[in-house]
Amino acid sequence: EPEVTQTPSHQVTQMGQEVILRCVPISNHLYFYWYRQILGQKVEFLVSFYNNEISEKSEIFDDQFSVERPDGSNFTLKIRSTKLEDSAMYFCASSGAGNYGYTFGSGTRLTVV
Amino acid sequence: SQKIEQNSEALNIQEGKTATLTCNYTNYSPAYLQWYRQDPGRGPVFLLLIRENEKEKRKERLKVTFDTTLKQSLFHITASQPADSATYLCALKASGSSNTGKLIFGQGTTLQVKP
Secondary structure, eight states: OOOOEEEOSEEEEOTTOOEEEEEEOOTTOOEEEEEEEOTTSOEEEEEEEETTEEEEEOTTOOTTEEEEOOSSSOEEEEESSOOGGGOEEEEEEEEOSSSOOOEEOOOEEEEEO | OOEEEEOOSOEEEETTSOEEEEEEEESOOEEEEEEEEEOTTSOOEEEEEEETTOSEEEETTEEEEEETTTTEEEEEESSOOGGGOEEEEEEEEETTSOTTOOOEEOOOEEEEEEO
């Protein structure tokens, strides 16, 4: 069964540092997403990406966040200057055309200290 | 305000019984609703999708119903097994939004199936 792969599985960073979270979505999927889940809270939408551009973003996704699909396979989330409140599990997901379920990766646990 | 709510209390049932989980929403007009399973420290795993014009969907031991009048979806697991123990999330995609696939998640209900 195809999988969405995320690296690293854990990342600890100092406040103010930049982090890049990496994802390899399913190869024939067209839509790519980042969600996050703060411990004990809901899964929250951050951004969706289609046709090499952001199609929608939430109010969480401010100027400190950016996404890229630098080649045909990777999809990255960059946080420029991390804050303590950015500590969360970050999930990448992808989906195909049509109304089908999304495939989520196993997540990157980001801890900002 | 817009809300999507699941029973935050854990649901404990005996193996072999049917588990029923509830998802209620307010001030949304959903295009469809999805159910996911989430194990601790893992990403959500897609289970079922039901569209706003559908009443019921089934997949093996799973059944989802959707009542747009009551603004509620029910998720049933029949003949439950201890391996079904997990947190179950409902997620809604609003109609009228762009075709970006943004999902709004409930907080999840934890199911514990006892042998």
